[in-house]
Amino acid sequence: MSNQRSESLFERALKLIPGGVNSPVRAFRSVGGSPFFVKAAHGAYLTTADDTDLIDFVCTWGPAIHGHNHPIIKAAIAEALEKGTSFGTPNPLEVDMAELITRFVPSIKKVRMCSSGTEATMSAVRLARGFTKRDKIIKFSGCYHGHSDSLLIKAGSGALTHGHPDSAGIPASFARETIVLPYNDTACVDQAFAAYPDQIAGVIVEPYIGNVGFIKAKPGFLKHLSTVTTKHGALLIFDEVMTGFRLAKGGVQELEAITPDLTTLGKIIGGGLPVGAFGGRADVMDYLAPLGPVYQAGTLSGNPLALSAGIASLKLLESLNPYGRLNALGEQLSKAALTAAKTKGIALQAPQCGSMFSIFFSATEVTDYATALAADAVPYKKLFHSCLDNGVYLAPSAYEAGFLSTAHEGTAIDKACEVVSKAIISL
Numbered sequence: 181m182s183n184q185r186s187e188s189l190f191e192r193a194l195k196l197i198p199g200g201v202n203s204p205v206r207a208f209r210s211v212g213g214s215p216f217f218v219k220a221a222h223g224a225y226l227t228t229a230d231d232t233d234l235i236d237f238v239c240t241w242g243p244a245i246h247g248h249n250h251p252i253i254k255a256a257i258a259e260a261l262e263k264g265t266s267f268g269t270p271n272p273l274e275v276d277m278a279e280l281i282t283r284f285v286p287s288i289k290k291v292r293m294c295s296s297g298t299e300a301t302m303s304a305v306r307l308a309r310g311f312t313k314r315d316k317i318i319k320f321s322g323c324y325h326g327h328s329d330s331l332l333i334k335a336g337s338g339a340l341t342h343g344h345p346d347s348a349g350i351p352a353s354f355a356r357e358t359i360v361l362p363y364n365d366t367a368c369v370d371q372a373f374a375a376y377p378d379q380i381a382g383v384i385v386e387p388y389i390g391n392v393g394f395i396k397a398k399p400g401f402l403k404h405l406s407t408v409t410t411k412h413g414a415l416l417i418f419d420e421v422m423t424g425f426r427l428a429k430g431g432v433q434e435l436e437a438i439t440p441d442l443t444t445l446g447k448i449i450g451g452g453l454p455v456g457a458f459g460g461r462a463d464v465m466d467y468l469a470p471l472g473p474v475y476q477a478g479t480l481s482g483n484p485l486a487l488s489a490g491i492a493s494l495k496l497l498e499s500l501n502p503y504g505r506l507n508a509l510g511e512q513l514s515k516a517a518l519t520a521a522k523t524k525g526i527a528l529q530a531p532q533c534g535s536m537f538s539i540f541f542s543a544t545e546v547t548d549y550a551t552a553l554a555a556d557a558v559p560y561k562k563l564f565h566s567c568l569d570n571g572v573y574l575a576p577s578a579y580e581a582g583f584l585s586t587a588h589e590g591t592a593i594d595k596a597c598e599v600v601s602k603a604i605i606s607l
């Protein structure tokens with residue numbers, strides 16, 4: 181693949197933008213090489229600055245469940261654009277969106293819109309702390325909840341010691357309020373509640389992890405979180421920024437029949453524009469300003485352009501009910517990878533649910549952060565570049581999930597399966 185224009189753009193970017201990118205994973209540091217620039221995207225395909233078409237399994241990290249630049253979403257944005265781009269007052273689309281969200285996700289009785297997933301999780305954690313009048317939060321290793329100070333925390337040396345900052349610039353005193361535990365480990369959760377009685381405001385979890393590759397919850401894990409938080413007067417926060425509307429209309433909480441106290445949303449809910457949302461129990465949500473003492477605000481919150489895209493995206497999900505089709509595509513891809521690995525005698529795990537999947541080069545099942553990191557990143561890098569050279573764009577890191585859209589149906593998925601199989605066989 182000729183990369184001349186992308187390379188010269190990256191050279192210019194490196195001079196003016198830290199690392200040349202506006203979000204770190206885009207820099208290809210995990211897979212090596214220099215990133216391609218995209219000038220347009222339609223359906224299942226990205227068109228690079230060098231006029232190469234790539235079948236896209238990143239789907240803008242989740243939002244593009246209908247494929248890129250879907251005509252119905254585009255038309256909704258165009259219609260909203262005619263009326264103005266921001267009002268700074270309540271607008272009718274906010275009410276439409278709140279009605280849609282509460283219908284799709286029944287645990288959400290009231291909802292507040294914001295502009296990113298990071299804002300949604302940051303605000304949900306503040307709300308949980310304000311509501312319970314407690315400071316500590318439990319999160320799980322490998323779960324990513326955006327980049328706010330309370331959540332960009334990694335595990336300490338022992339399972340129950342307080343967390344450490346996962347970035348420079350986060351005070352150790354903040355990190356002490358976040359307890360980081362292994363995902364899928366109910367005993368650790370019980371120990372943490374015993375160790376910090378009446379101090380834990382809430383547990384935040386990606387119900388299925390999508391941010392260290394794709395990892396499903398073990399049977400009973402999420403139910404346990406629900407039981408233990410209720411018992412101790414803490415709130416359960418499902419971070420469904422990635423899984424919401426993607427794995428089911430009502431997210432993982434619908435699949436697992438769990439009712440979290442709060443849910444955070446983003447990605448698909450913006451239809452490709454910047455949107456986040458958080459919602460849940462009415463008594464908890466009423467703790468937010470202007471009704472309650474927990475402050476949260478946003479100049480562009482409920483932005484009419486972004487909401488028009490999000491509403492169109494959700495309505496499409498409702499009318500198409502594409503989840504069976506998406507799961508068939510996911511199965512086709514993971515089966516192709518597993519079959520090729522078997523042919524070649526390579527140890528490979530291909531966890532998949534609906535339109536999310538991962539390829540881990542590992543002999544053991546991946547169930548948490550430690551087992552994900554134990555997978556071999558070297559063959560993944562080779563797989564990534566071999567696929568890219570043949571027109572298929574997988575996530576540019578061994579520890580990121582892959583995404584499918586309805587636009588992948590047909591030639592795109594068939595071609596991608598062939599490319600992925602060949603790449604694995606030639607490893």
Ligand SMILES: *Cc1c(COP(=O)(O)O)cnc(C)c1O
Pocket residue numbers: 296297298299301324325326327386390391419420421422446447456
């Ligand atoms: C992407 C993501 C976020 C952060 O959302 P941004 O819009 O990137 O701020 C939070 N939580 C989860 C689970 C995510 O996947």
